[in-house]
Amino acid sequence: MKPSLSGIFPALTTPFDKGELSLPRLKSNIEKYNRYDLSGYVVLGSTGEGILLNDVEGLKAIETVRSSAAPGKVIIAGTGTDSTRPTIQFTNQAAEVGAQYALVVTPFYYKAQMTAQALEAYFLEVADQSRIPIILYTVPKFTGLDLPVHVIASLAEHPNIVGLKDSSGNISTFGEILKACPEDFNVLQGSGSVVHASLALGARGAILALADMAPGECVEIYKLARAGAWEKAREVQLRVITVNQRIVGNYGIPGIKCALDLLGYFGGDPRPPLRHVSQDVRDTIGQLLSDAGLL
Numbered sequence: 001m002k003p004s005l006s007g008i009f010p011a012l013t014t015p016f017d018k019g020e021l022s023l024p025r026l027k028s029n030i031e032k033y034n035r036y037d038l039s040g041y042v043v044l045g046s047t048g049e050g051i052l053l054n055d056v057e058g059l060k061a062i063e064t065v066r067s068s069a070a071p072g073k074v075i076i077a078g079t080g081t082d083s084t085r086p087t088i089q090f091t092n093q094a095a096e097v098g099a100q101y102a103l104v105v106t107p108f109y110y111k112a113q114m115t116a117q118a119l120e121a122y123f124l125e126v127a128d129q130s131r132i133p134i135i136l137y138t139v140p141k142f143t144g145l146d147l148p149v150h151v152i153a154s155l156a157e158h159p160n161i162v163g164l165k166d167s168s169g170n171i172s173t174f175g176e177i178l179k180a181c182p183e184d185f186n187v188l189q190g191s192g193s194v195v196h197a198s199l200a201l202g203a204r205g206a207i208l209a210l211a212d213m214a215p216g217e218c219v220e221i222y223k224l225a226r227a228g229a230w231e232k233a234r235e236v237q238l239r240v241i242t243v244n245q246r247i248v249g250n251y252g253i254p255g256i257k258c259a260l261d262l263l264g265y266f267g268g269d270p271r272p273p274l275r276h277v278s279q280d281v282r283d284t285i286g287q288l289l290s291d292a293g294l295l
Contacts, residue, residue, distance in 0.1 A: 007039030040074030066098030192244035
């Protein structure tokens, strides 16, 4: 039986110390997140700077998250690349060190040739050869590509493709995906600004950078929604929405890592070519966290 994909999964950051992967810092962060009723962890996603790590580093990070996570936490690893064979190879290596699901982003470098047919063929080949279930990942702000709804619906019929993380932030498209896919397909929201609305439409849960900074609040939105307390869930969503819009949306990974440092986690350095935020931005981030009741 596959582990449940319901609930809230933080899209973990990856700690670096002087440019080097810091596994002790990653372990420390996970131990702090274990205090919350999170469903699991996503390692090597967009927020985890997965594209800036080599395979050896990535596998060490997955192994550390797996060994540090509290019992019952589901481990999802970002394994997608622009090339089919390396994606399959890394996905299966990730499975060997503890990943239970693979989050596979749309290949995008040759985007003019990434037609609906090419994308569908890519995901089918990966799913056919992966030892763990696949979660499709569409994040147009980074890839410049949309995964068409009809392709998602078709891929949802594959027995080894079990879900989708939609980070488009487009709630209308999100609803179309839910309408087009089977009821047992795990459609997960990837934007912290629209969790409440997505759960109202029928989302199974969410994978969120916002949950790095506000794990308790994100879990609260989910639990209140599941209990039918929609107005209370809305209040929490509105309290943290600006944190997501400004820190995640405007300042990106350097901003998220700065926020984590202020909140008592280890954010540390972004990996070059990403750069630290300025002192002015750091002050702004502190104020945003304070205004949301997080600091």
